[in-house]
Amino acid sequence: MTAEPSPLTIAQLAELAGVSTATVSKVVNGRSEVSSETRAAVEELIRRHGYRRQRRRSTPTALVELVFHALEGDYPVEITKGVAEVAREHGLTVGISELRRDHSAVDAWMEGVLRRRPSGVIAVFSGLAEAQHERLAHHEIPLVLLDPADAPGKNIPSVGAGNWNGGLTATRHLLELGHRRIGIITGPDSALSSRARLDGYRTALDMAGVPVDPELIGRGDFLVEGGLAEAHRLLSRPGRPTAIFATNDGQAIGVYHAAHELGLRIPDDLSVIGFDDLPSVRWAIPPLTTIRQPLSQMAAAATSMMLTLAAGEPLPQSRIELATDLVVRGSTAPPGLPAS
Amino acid sequence: MTAEPSPLTIAQLAELAGVSTATVSKVVNGRSEVSSETRAAVEELIRRHGYRRQRRRSTPTALVELVFHALEGDYPVEITKGVAEVAREHGLTVGISELRRDHSAVDAWMEGVLRRRPSGVIAVFSGLAEAQHERLAHHEIPLVLLDPADAPGKNIPSVGAGNWNGGLTATRHLLELGHRRIGIITGPDSALSSRARLDGYRTALDMAGVPVDPELIGRGDFLVEGGLAEAHRLLSRPGRPTAIFATNDGQAIGVYHAAHELGLRIPDDLSVIGFDDLPSVRWAIPPLTTIRQPLSQMAAAATSMMLTLAAGEPLPQSRIELATDLVVRGSTAPPGLPAS
Numbered sequence: 001m002t003a004e005p006s007p008l009t010i011a012q013l014a015e016l017a018g019v020s021t022a023t024v025s026k027v028v029n030g031r032s033e034v035s036s037e038t039r040a041a042v043e044e045l046i047r048r049h050g051y052r053r054q055r056r057r058s059t060p061t062a063l064v065e066l067v068f069h070a071l072e073g074d075y076p077v078e079i080t081k082g083v084a085e086v087a088r089e090h091g092l093t094v095g096i097s098e099l100r101r102d103h104s105a106v107d108a109w110m111e112g113v114l115r116r117r118p119s120g121v122i123a124v125f126s127g128l129a130e131a132q133h134e135r136l137a138h139h140e141i142p143l144v145l146l147d148p149a150d151a152p153g154k155n156i157p158s159v160g161a162g163n164w165n166g167g168l169t170a171t172r173h174l175l176e177l178g179h180r181r182i183g184i185i186t187g188p189d190s191a192l193s194s195r196a197r198l199d200g201y202r203t204a205l206d207m208a209g210v211p212v213d214p215e216l217i218g219r220g221d222f223l224v225e226g227g228l229a230e231a232h233r234l235l236s237r238p239g240r241p242t243a244i245f246a247t248n249d250g251q252a253i254g255v256y257h258a259a260h261e262l263g264l265r266i267p268d269d270l271s272v273i274g275f276d277d278l279p280s281v282r283w284a285i286p287p288l289t290t291i292r293q294p295l296s297q298m299a300a301a302a303t304s305m306m307l308t309l310a311a312g313e314p315l316p317q318s319r320i321e322l323a324t325d326l327v328v329r330g331s332t333a334p335p336g337l338p339a340s
Numbered sequence: 341m342t343a344e345p346s347p348l349t350i351a352q353l354a355e356l357a358g359v360s361t362a363t364v365s366k367v368v369n370g371r372s373e374v375s376s377e378t379r380a381a382v383e384e385l386i387r388r389h390g391y392r393r394q395r396r397r398s399t400p401t402a403l404v405e406l407v408f409h410a411l412e413g414d415y416p417v418e419i420t421k422g423v424a425e426v427a428r429e430h431g432l433t434v435g436i437s438e439l440r441r442d443h444s445a446v447d448a449w450m451e452g453v454l455r456r457r458p459s460g461v462i463a464v465f466s467g468l469a470e471a472q473h474e475r476l477a478h479h480e481i482p483l484v485l486l487d488p489a490d491a492p493g494k495n496i497p498s499v500g501a502g503n504w505n506g507g508l509t510a511t512r513h514l515l516e517l518g519h520r521r522i523g524i525i526t527g528p529d530s531a532l533s534s535r536a537r538l539d540g541y542r543t544a545l546d547m548a549g550v551p552v553d554p555e556l557i558g559r560g561d562f563l564v565e566g567g568l569a570e571a572h573r574l575l576s577r578p579g580r581p582t583a584i585f586a587t588n589d590g591q592a593i594g595v596y597h598a599a600h601e602l603g604l605r606i607p608d609d610l611s612v613i614g615f616d617d618l619p620s621v622r623w624a625i626p627p628l629t630t631i632r633q634p635l636s637q638m639a640a641a642a643t644s645m646m647l648t649l650a651a652g653e654p655l656p657q658s659r660i661e662l663a664t665d666l667v668v669r670g671s672t673a674p675p676g677l678p679a680s
Binding site: 061062063065071072073074076077080081084088091093094095096097098105108112115116224253256257260279280283285 | 401402403405411412413414416417420421424428431433434435436437438445448452455456564593594596597600619620623625
């Protein structure tokens with residue numbers, strides 16, 4: 001009769017598997033830059049022996065650290081609600097930080113995290129360097145990225161939305177209303193979410209047999225100001241679009257302003273569709289038609305993933321995408337008379 | 341030569357002053373339900389001997405707990421920014437909770453706070469009972485109320501804005517433009533901030549020799565929906581107002597909708613003034629004239645007060661009010677033709 005096997009530490013697993021502790025740490029932290037054979041070998045050892053998270057130098061604080069680039073508008077509120085809901089169920093509080101592009105703020109935050117030893121980190125922020133990811137992993141503080149600008153390449157667990165599909169759906173909605181001259185205002189080129197929405201727009205036009213006109217593609221910044229400036233440009237030229245896909249709700253509000261300044265009525269003279277469905281756009285005049293991105297649910301999913309990792313369990317998948325939905329309100333309608 | 345006196349604990353101060361430890365605790369925690377003689381006696385003892393905060397059972401977490409009734413709209417974002425700025429300077433993180441009117445959430449939060457032992461609590465929430473205030477005081481966790489519905493009666497340190505003055509300024513702005521039929525939509529009667537804004541409105545009218553017409557006073561709820569419903573009522577009756585003081589920005593957006601539905605143009609047919617100056621109302625069409633309430637600075641001031649208390653120092657004053665300002669944008673103008 002053999003004794004019940006006792007769970008192994010990372011060091012013991014590494015020795016048995018003949019790999020480094022860093023590699024075992026990557027497997028148990030849900031990272032994907034590990035060969036599938038090594039991952040399978042380590043996971044098999046964990047199944048057989050169990051895995052014992054090393055005792056931390058101090059007790060972790062019952063805290064989820066939530067990091068934003070900027071605290072502005074409804075977007076961080078929706079995310080915080082989703083994180084707080086799951087955190088509360090687990091008796092954790094939510095710690096919020098705004099880091100912008102400030103390196104000293106990032107460094108100070110990282111020192112604070114290592115001191116506080118939270119249960120884990122949810123980053124809605126792309127300013128953490130690879131070295132900072134490694135530091136968190138080294139201290140066994142799980143990290144999940146939410147709506148990352150550049151996720152899939154980074155091999156950190158992440159949650160996003162179906163951006164390409166949302167771009168396709170938004171553009172199809174305008175096509176189905178009868179629009180053919182459909183403008184788009186993108187976000188920054190560095191944001192994969194913006195690239196995906198633009199690609200969805202192109203594919204919808206292509207499948208409808210409508211040629212993509214580069215003159216109708218405006219380059220925005222995901223801010224109201226960028227939407228306003230680009231909409232002015234698109235709407236002031238001859239053969240202006242009869243509809244604009246603003247690719248986020250902030251830019252859609254910018255389009256409303258440009259239309260107002262140019263004396264164009266929404267939706268009579270111009271249809272506008274956003275992306276996000278922030279609570280405030282229900283109160284735009286007219287209420288905004290948009291693609292709903294379930295930010296609170298995405299945040300809740302990221303928190304659940306983080307808690308799974310914190311419990312020392314493997315993630316079933318390291319990337320989750322939640323579906324987007326079309327929400328039709330008052331800002332889209334069939335095109336009116338042909339534009340001059 | 342006498343030895344340097346060593347600082348006294350609350351128990352020692354209580355013995356010397358001949359009062360209870362609860363009373364000394366109230367003095368050092370900035371509470372005001374202590375007679376001025378007792379307060380002076382305790383403060384004199386502290387000046388002479390110094391005051392040594394009792395050793396807590398465990399090290400406090402470098403955390404400010406920030407509690408909201410609801411995470412909705414720009415308001416919690418502005419507050420969080422102000423708290424986070426001061427917290428960061430002191431190496432603290434900010435923990436956020438949304439408690440609504442849910443007693444079990446409040447109880448769970450209180451248990452969590454006692455476990456986490458934060459540096460202090462900032463409550464933007466009126467749902468903590470006197471017993472909960474006492475529990476925090478007993479555990480020497482300082483509490484500061486921010487923009488409380490019912491502050492001055494509660495004897496807890498608090499920060500607010502000049503609501504009466506803001507109401508006066510808003511109404512005077514409309515009077516100076518030439519308006520005489522000026523409607524108001526209040527918040528809930530239980531909110532002192534709403535009462536103060538209404539009183540400022542009454543006084544401005546009175547000083548201008550304009551009689552207060554009870555028919556022009558609408559009872560709102562500080563939500564967009566309430567503003568919409570009350571504006572509909574005020575604007576649909578004969579002798580409608582030519583201007584409405586919405587008393588918060590959310591209700592002002594509701595007034596915009598009512599005006600739009602009734603075919604009234606802002607500011608040509610109706611002037612509208614809000615209160616708060618949330619970032620989003622700059623992007624209303626037309627941009628909203630409003631009374632700016634410096635929410636981030638109020639939050640920063642509350643955090644500084646909390647940190648003063650956490651350091652065991654007395655507060656110079658237990659109530660701070662920051663001034664409000666008139667911000668003139670596009671939603672107010674002289675009245676047009678007399679209403680039918």
